[in-house]
Amino acid sequence: MSSIISALIGGGILGLAVVGYLYVNGRITGISGLLAQVLQPKLLVRSSALWFLLGLFVTPFIYQIFVKPEIVIKSSPIGLVIAGLLVGFGTRLGSGCTSGHGICGISRLSIRSMIATVTFMLAGMVTVYVIRHIFGAAL
Numbered sequence: 001m002s003s004i005i006s007a008l009i010g011g012g013i014l015g016l017a018v019v020g021y022l023y024v025n026g027r028i029t030g031i032s033g034l035l036a037q038v039l040q041p042k043l044l045v046r047s048s049a050l051w052f053l054l055g056l057f058v059t060p061f062i063y064q065i066f067v068k069p070e071i072v073i074k075s076s077p078i079g080l081v082i083a084g085l086l087v088g089f090g091t092r093l094g095s096g097c098t099s100g101h102g103i104c105g106i107s108r109l110s111i112r113s114m115i116a117t118v119t120f121m122l123a124g125m126v127t128v129y130v131i132r133h134i135f136g137a138a139l
Contacts, residue, residue: 018104030100031053032091033097033100094120101120
């Protein structure tokens with residue numbers, strides 16, 4: 001399957017999941033917000049969020065059973081941990097994550113989400129350029 005077709009199918013499934021979660025729960029699908037719900041002590045608040053996050057975690061493994069993707073992660077485990085911590089910091093700083101702002105916020109025509117999305121996309125591009133081309137590292 002070509003990468004364009006695969007991306008279209010993945011985007012469609014993502015869109016259906018986001019709309020479905022909004023329809024069923026009345027809340028947007030911001031992954032950092034869902035994770036915060038799961039970490040709250042109230043079980044009733046976190047049950048749908050827990051199932052959604054579990055689905056996000058399990059789906060790539062199910063996909064890998066049926067389609068043998070050629071994915072090679074060249075980054076070091078330490079680099080991935082550092083990147084994850086920086087993304088978490090940016091999520092708190094920007095009051096939301098890429099899924100909350102980039103998918104749900106932009107689809108609701110939120111100016112705040114559009115600005116946040118442009119900001120984190122530019123920050124990501126600058127970071128990759130600096131790390132790979134100026135420092136010569138491939139974290």
